[in-house]
Amino acid sequence: MTKHIIAAAATLLTLAAFIYMFNSDVEVQKMKNIATLIEKSKIEVKLSNKNEIKQEIKQETSAQSNKKEESEMDKKLKALKDKAGNMAAINVSPLYKKNCSSCHGTVGEGIIGSKLIGRSHDYILKALMDFKSGARKNYVMYGLLGNLNQKQLEELSTEISLFQEKLDAATKK
Ligand code: HEC
Structure with missing residues (x-):
């Protein structure tokens, strides 16, 4: 009889142990799940933070580049204004003004045509x-120079080669 009681008790204990272990397993699993959830949410939080940070960085850099663009633009505009003032102070021959400035700029700074200022x-x-001879092929220049004689070409060459000097002198004032 005692044997039976002991056996029953042992079985109960084993069962209890099983239940306990099972429960604790469930608990552990639950805890694990919760932990995973927390981790996940952390990762998600981190991710969303990252995105925000990325966006902030993007916004910052674009703001910075905007600023840069603006200041570069300002500089260019200012330089252009200064230049325009200086250019007005430079006397350009009617020959150059009429035939060349529309493409090469007031003092050969270059617009559609190449920059000429500084050339010898x-x-x-x-x-x-x-x-003019067609040795160098450019229809625009070829067409234009057909109307100009050698003396005019010489004059233009001299004038354009002095543009830099003139501009420098005008900038000094
Ligand atoms: C309708 C526009 C236009 C006009 C007006 C014009 N040019 Fe040009 N010119 C050009 C173009 C475009 C080029 C570039 C051609 C090339 O490099 O092949 C050029 C090239 C030149 C070059 C060579 C520049 C280099 O870097 O090698 C000289 C010099 C020149 N032009 C002088 C003149 C003179 C002087 C006049 C006025 C008589 C004149 N151009 C009128 C458009 C023009």
Whole structure:
């Protein structure tokens, strides 16, 4: 009889142990699940933070680049204004003004046509003669120079080669 009681008690204990273990397993699992949830939410929070940070960084950089663009723009505009003032102070021949300035700029700073300011007399004259003869192919320049004689080409070359000097002198004032 005692054996039976002991056996029953042992079985009960085992059962209890099983239940306990099972429960604790469930608890552990629950805790694990909760922990996972917390981790996940942390990751999600982190991720969303990251995105926010990224966006903030993006906004900052775009704001910075906007500022940069603005200041560069300002500089250019200011330089242009200064230039325009200086350019007005430079006497340009009617020959250049009428035939060349529309494309090469008031003092050869270049618009549609290349920048001419700073080029030497010989370089310009050679270019003009080559355009006129067709040795250097450019229909715009070729068409234009057809109306100009050698003396005019010489004059233009001299004038354009002095633009830099003139501009420098005008900037000093
Ligand atoms: C309708 C626009 C236009 C006009 C007006 C014009 N040019 Fe040009 N010019 C150009 C273009 C475009 C080029 C670039 C051609 C090339 O490099 O092949 C050029 C090139 C030149 C070059 C060579 C520049 C280099 O870097 O090698 C010289 C010099 C020149 N032009 C002088 C003149 C002179 C002087 C006049 C006035 C008589 C004149 N141009 C009128 C458009 C023009």
